Amino acid sequence: MHLAAIDIGSNGARLLISAVLFKKQKPYLKPVEYVRFPLRLGEDVFTHQRISLQRIDQMLKLLESFKLLMELYEVSDYLVFATAAMREAKNGEEVIQKIKSVLGLEMQIISGDQEAEFTNYTLAEFVKKGNNYIHIDVGGGSTEINLFQDEKKLFSRSYKVGSVRNAQAPEYQQLLVDMKHWINQKVASFVKQETIAIGTGGNINKIYKLLDRKISRPIKLEEIKTIKEYLEEFTLEERIHKLGLNPDRADTIVPAGHIYLLAMETAHAKQMIVPNLGLKDGILAYLLEKNRSKISTYKTQVF
Structure with missing residues (x-):
C-alpha cells in the first residue's frame, strides 16, 4: 500500500x-x-x-x-x-x-494555520515534556511560528514573510517587527527555562547539511549565523557555481537564514533541532x- x-x-x-x-x-x-x-x-x-x-x-x-x-x-x-x-x-x-x-x-x-497544523503532525517525537520549544517553519511566501510547552502547543501565528518575497519592502520589514514583538510577548509567559528551536523548511535543511552534522544532532545559533555570513560573502552566481547550490536555493537561503536567526534570538533559543521534515x-x-x-x-x- x-x-x-x-x-x-x-x-x-x-x-x-x-x-x-x-x-x-x-x-x-x-x-x-x-x-x-x-x-x-x-x-x-x-x-x-x-x-x-x-x-x-x-x-x-x-x-x-x-x-x-x-x-x-x-x-x-x-x-x-x-x-x-x-x-x-x-x-x-x-x-x-x-x-x-x-x-x-x-x-x-x-x-x-492549517500548514502549521499539518507540519506539527511530524514534531511529536521532538517536543519533550519539561521543555519550551519554538518551531520556525520558513517557506518561500510565509513563516509559521508555533510555541510549545510541556508537549502542548500554546500559541501559533503565520506571517507573510518568506524567502521569495521582497525583503526590502517597508511592509515586509514591519511584519518582521510584528513577528518579533509577538514572539517576545508569548515567550515571556513561558516557565523560565531554556527555549529550544525546531527548524523546518528547505533552507534550514540545506544550512544543516552545509554544517555537515550527524542527523538529529542540534546546531547552535552561532553556527547558523556563521553559515549565513559565509554565504553572504558570495554573489548569487558564485553560490551556484562555486558552492554548488541550486539556483532556487542560492537566492533564498540567506533571507531565510535571517528569519530563522531573528526568531531564535527573540525567543532566546541557543540551539536548534533540524528534523528534516515538513508539510x-x-x-x-x-x-x-x-x-x-x-x-x-x-x-x-x-x-
Whole structure:
C-alpha cells in the first residue's frame, strides 16, 4: 500500500510517495519516491498577484508527471496542498479548477494555520515534556511560528514573510517587527527555562547539511549565523557555481537564514533541532491515520 503527498509551495513543488510497512505489527511509512521541482510560483504572485500562463503550463506538466508516478506506484490515497503563493494569487481558484478539469487532481489551498497544523503532525517525537520549544517553519511566501510547552502547543501565528518575497519592502520589514514583538510577548509567559528551536523548511535543511552534522544532532545559533555570513560573502552566481547550490536555493537561503536567526534570538533559543521534515511528511502522517481501517485490512492480507 502506498500514500502520496504533493506540496505546492511558493518556491518549490514536491511529491513524496511512501510505502506502508509494518514493524511488530505496527504500520510505519517508508519513503520510496521523492521529487522536487523549482516551480517558483512566488516570483509571479508576489510581484504581479497572479500566476502567469507560462507558469500554469509548467504546473500542469509537473502535476501530470506526479500523477503518472502515483499511478505507477498504485497510490491508495493522496492529498495535494498549495500554500502562500496560491493563497494570494488572484487567479488561484481558476488554476485549481483547470488542474481538476485537465488532470482530475483535487488541489486544496490551505491557510497558514492549517500548514502549521499539518507540519506539527511530524514534531511529536521532538517536543519533550519539561521543555519550551519554538518551531520556525520558513517557506518561500510565509513563516509559521508555533510555541510549545510541556508537549502542548500554546500559541501559533503565520506571517507573510518568506524567502521569495521582497525583503526590502517597508511592509515586509514591519511584519518582521510584528513577528518579533509577538514572539517576545508569548515567550515571556513561558516557565523560565531554556527555549529550544525546531527548524523546518528547505533552507534550514540545506544550512544543516552545509554544517555537515550527524542527523538529529542540534546546531547552535552561532553556527547558523556563521553559515549565513559565509554565504553572504558570495554573489548569487558564485553560490551556484562555486558552492554548488541550486539556483532556487542560492537566492533564498540567506533571507531565510535571517528569519530563522531573528526568531531564535527573540525567543532566546541557543540551539536548534533540524528534523528534516515538513508539510509533505505531515500530510503523509495524516493520511496514515485517516486510512487506519484500510491499513488494518491490508495488514491481514500481508500477514
